[in-house]
Structures are given as structure tokens and as C-alpha cells.
Amino acid sequence: MHRLAKAEDGFTIVEVIVAALIVTVGALTTFGLLSSATKNTQRAKATQVALNQAQQVLEEVRSLTAEERAMTAIPPHASDTLDPNYRVNTSSGTFALTREPPGDYEKLVVNGGELYGGSGEEGVISGGTVSPGPTHFSSGDVSGDIYRYIVWRNDESCSEENCPGTQDYKQIIVAVKLDTPGSQAGERGYVEVQSNFVDPTDSAANDPAPGPDGKVVTAQQFFLSDTPCAAEGTTTRQEITGDHALHNTLGTCASGLQTGKEHGAPDALLAGHPPDPAPEDPSNPSLYDYSNDNYLNATPDTAKGVQIRPDDTNGCNYEPEGTDSPQSQIHRWVSDPMSAEFMMTGSVTIEFYTRSLNDGLAHGTLCVYLFKRHEEEEEGELVATDTQLTNTNGGTAYWEYTPEGNEYWPRNAWTKVRLTMNFNGAPYAIPVDDRLGVALSVERNNINPESAIPIMYDHPNYPTRIEVDTTTPIAGS
Numbered sequence: 001m002h003r004l005a006k007a008e009d010g011f012t013i014v015e016v017i018v019a020a021l022i023v024t025v026g027a028l029t030t031f032g033l034l035s036s037a038t039k040n041t042q043r044a045k046a047t048q049v050a051l052n053q054a055q056q057v058l059e060e061v062r063s064l065t066a067e068e069r070a071m072t073a074i075p076p077h078a079s080d081t082l083d084p085n086y087r088v089n090t091s092s093g094t095f096a097l098t099r100e101p102p103g104d105y106e107k108l109v110v111n112g113g114e115l116y117g118g119s120g121e122e123g124v125i126s127g128g129t130v131s132p133g134p135t136h137f138s139s140g141d142v143s144g145d146i147y148r149y150i151v152w153r154n155d156e157s158c159s160e161e162n163c164p165g166t167q168d169y170k171q172i173i174v175a176v177k178l179d180t181p182g183s184q185a186g187e188r189g190y191v192e193v194q195s196n197f198v199d200p201t202d203s204a205a206n207d208p209a210p211g212p213d214g215k216v217v218t219a220q221q222f223f224l225s226d227t228p229c230a231a232e233g234t235t236t237r238q239e240i241t242g243d244h245a246l247h248n249t250l251g252t253c254a255s256g257l258q259t260g261k262e263h264g265a266p267d268a269l270l271a272g273h274p275p276d277p278a279p280e281d282p283s284n285p286s287l288y289d290y291s292n293d294n295y296l297n298a299t300p301d302t303a304k305g306v307q308i309r310p311d312d313t314n315g316c317n318y319e320p321e322g323t324d325s326p327q328s329q330i331h332r333w334v335s336d337p338m339s340a341e342f343m344m345t346g347s348v349t350i351e352f353y354t355r356s357l358n359d360g361l362a363h364g365t366l367c368v369y370l371f372k373r374h375e376e377e378e379e380g381e382l383v384a385t386d387t388q389l390t391n392t393n394g395g396t397a398y399w400e401y402t403p404e405g406n407e408y409w410p411r412n413a414w415t416k417v418r419l420t421m422n423f424n425g426a427p428y429a430i431p432v433d434d435r436l437g438v439a440l441s442v443e444r445n446n447i448n449p450e451s452a453i454p455i456m457y458d459h460p461n462y463p464t465r466i467e468v469d470t471t472t473p474i475a476g477s
Contacts, residue, residue: 070128346426
């Protein structure tokens with residue numbers, strides 16, 4: 001009995017070795033899983049950066065004039081299937097819209113090319129400013145090359161009589177090929193975005209075509225700016241140099257820039273894309289806080305753009321009902337006075353960039369208003385009368401955006417959201433000297449009353465805008 005008890009005092013060497021092997025195998029498996037998860041996270045991050053870069057460049061090309069929206073040269077064909085230029089046919093001057101296998105080749109829009117029906121120098125494209133690239137970019141630890149393509153497309157819904165030839169509109173393709181990290185084996189592929197853009201001067205704008213009154217319907221862009229609207233004439237976009245107090249936008253354009261509770265000029269809806277002083281440097285310009293008043297406790301990353309607080313009562317309220325800081329409960333933008341009648345055909349899409357305050361898990365509902373502003377002088381004072389457009393779905397004088405299924409608001413990155421708003425009474429005219437307006441507020445019932453919804457705009461990477469379907473696009477914009 002004594003020997004048996006002594007033999008059971010501890011582990012044998014064999015048991016220790018087996019236990020050590022089990023621990024080692026388990027540790028290696030765990031580290032392998034962690035390494036794989038880290039690589040997947042880095043790969044997902046890099047892909048998102050590439051998509052953001054591609055979308056930004058696409059928006060920049062979209063914002064060009066019709067004449068500028070052409071390529072400066074045909075890019076050379078590449079033999080590498082992982083190179084976007086593999087889809088270029090230099091002999092025919094075409095690009096494959098279908099990636100794998102290459103197909104649906106369309107004619108590139110390039111300086112020196114001919115417009116349909118043109119003859120001699122009058123029919124040759126010469127004003128294009130879009131470089132095909134590749135252009136190198138770097139964002140943190142992610143870098144790569146950007147490729148740009150513009151092709152002619154045929155509008156099959158338009159008859160040959162009204163839309164002769166195959167050059168009815170232009171399509172933009174932007175591809176981003178990421179550099180391969182030294183720790184990764186094999187060459188990386190590329191991501192791309194494509195967008196149709198109806199160009200009324202290159203399609204059937206000068207001929208009858210389907211649409212109200214037989215006119216071409218196209219999209220007029222207006223970008224939300226951080227510049228107060230001018231009392232008359234054309235607003236000049238101001239350079240944003242740092243954080244600043246919230247603009248009070250509850251007055252008229254004649255009110256000028258005001259902060260605090262004093263009613264001031266709305267910010268301006270401008271036809272031009274926010275300028276980019278250094279396209280090769282994604283950190284220039286910086287992101288700034290357009291409402292650094294002390295009514296919120298927000299983290300630096302989310303305290304950018306403007307943070308819109310919920311109203312003091314439930315519902316979407318065009319006139320804020322708060323008494324503490326009502327200027328923070330709705331923000332308004334208006335266009336310059338229309339120089340000619342602007343006809344809206346029934347649909348407006350807002351594209352905005354947002355994320356949750358402090359990147360927290362939060363629900364939220366954004367209220368969007370469209371309105372026509374008429375200004376006239378009464379007893380020596382400029383008075384504005386706003387006529388709100390009404391939603392075809394329910395007749396409300398606003399539209400709501402809530403993440404599908406009342407999911408959480410976007411977080412951890414500025415996220416692009418699109419909301420299409422169809423309104424009653426189309427076609428609807430904005431008369432000469434009147435203004436088009438858009439406003440944003442937050443529905444109190446679906447958010448923490450002490451919170452807010454940040455909206456980023458007037459930045460080349462985050463060009464929040466509205467797209468207005470119209471038969472009378474503004475010339476030169």
C-alpha cells in the first residue's frame with residue numbers, strides 16, 4: 001500500500017510530454033486562427049478603401065462638364081489578366097464592360113474621337129480632361145493604382161429617329177488595383193465601380209424623346225455646402241479652414257452668417273463638386289466639425305460635418321420646436337435664385353454620408369424635406385415663403401430614412417446612403433428668381449433624445465448631394 005501511494009504522488013514524464021504537446025497544438029491552432037482572422041480583416045479593410053477611392057473618383061468625373069468628360073488618350077492594352085487595361089482593345093479603341101471573360105466592348109470617349117454624325121473638326125472631341133491613369137494613391141497602410149475609362153452607350157429605349165447612332169450617353173468605369181503587401185503571396189486583383197450618366201448635350205437633348213412633354217429627362221446635381229447662401233446672384237463656395245460653430249440656417253439668405261439662436265442664412269446648394277486641392281493625398285483636405293458647439297459630447301472621429309439633434313417632440317418637424325438650441329434640430333440648404341424656370345419631373349434622390357454618434361450601436365430616423373423658396377420684401381424686410389413638396393407615399397411633407405428593418409445606424413466609417421423621393425404634383429416648376437431647398441432633421445421617437453445623427457458633406461471624399469430629375473438642366477453645371 002505504501003508503494004502504491006508513493007507512485008501516485010505526481011505525473012510521469014510521459015504524461016507531462018503528452019500534456020505539453022496538447023497545449024502546443026492548441027496554441028498553434030489558436031494563433032493560426034487569429035492570424036487568418038487578422039489577414040481577413042486587413043483584406044476587408046483594404047477592399048473598402050479601394051471601393052471608397054473608386055467611388056470618389058467616379059463622383060469627380062461625374063461632376064465635370066459634358067466637354068471635359070472624355071479621356072485624354074486610349075490606355076495601352078495589358079497582357080496581365082489582373083490588370084484593368086487587359087480589357088482595352090487599342091486597335092478598335094474599345095473597352096470591355098464585362099470583366100470575365102472580357103465582353104460587351106464599347107467605344108471609348110477620347111480626345112481625337114468623333115461624335116456621331118460629326119464631320120471634319122466640328123465632329124471631333126477635343127475638350128476631354130480625364131486621364132486614364134494609372135494614378136497612384138496611398139491611404140494609411142493601403143496603396144494602389146486608379147484607372148479611369150469612359151465609353152459611349154446606346155440608349156435602346158430611345159428610337160433611332162429620336163436618338164440616332166450609338167452615342168446616346170456616357171458610362172464611367174473606375175478600377176482600383178491594390179498593391180500586394182510583401183507578406184502576401186500572389187498578385188492582387190482589382191475592384192471597380194460603374195455608373196451610367198445621361199449627358200443631355202451628347203444624347204437626344206436637341207430632339208424629342210420619351211419624357212414629360214417629349215423632352216429628355218436627366219439629373220441635375222446640387223451639392224450640400226458649408227457656405228451660407230448669397231442674398232442675390234451666385235454663391236461663391238468658401239474654403240473651410242477649421243472647426244467652427246454651427247451655422248444657424250433658420251433665416252433667409254439676406255440674414256448672413258449667424259451662429260447661436262439668431263436666425264441666419266441657410267447654407268448653399270451648389271452645382272459644383274467640392275474641390276480637391278490634392279487628389280493624390282486622401283488626407284488633404286482635412287475633415288472638420290461644422291457644429292463644434294458644446295451641446296454634445298462626441299468623439300473626434302464622429303464630431304465632423306454637422307450633428308443634427310432630435311426635436312423636442314416626436315415626428316418630422318420642419319419648424320423646430322426646441323427652446324434650448326433649435327438651430328441644431330434642423331439644417332437647411334437652398335440653391336441660388338433660378339435664372340430660368342427649372343422643371344422637376346417627379347423624383348429627387350439624396351445621397352448623404354453618415355455614421356452613428358460616437359460609433360455606438362444606435363437606431364435613428366432622418367427626416368428629409370424638399371421645398372421651393374419664394375422671397376419678397378415686406379415693409380423693408382425680406383420674407384421667405386417655403387412651399388414643401390409632398391411624398392407620393394402617404395402625402396406627408398417629408399421623407400424618412402431608417403436603416404432597413406430598423407437596424408442600427410452605420411458605424412465605424414462614414415457610410416454613403418441613398419434615398420429616392422418621389423413627390424406629388426409633377427412636373428413641378430421652380431420659377432425664375434425662386435430657390436430649390438432641402439432640409440434635414442431627426443425623428444425623436446427612434447433615437448436617444450440626448451444623441452444626434454452626424455452628416456458629412458462639402459468634402460471631396462464625402463460629397464453629399466441631391467440629384468433632381470429635370471427636363472431643364474442648368475447650363476454649364
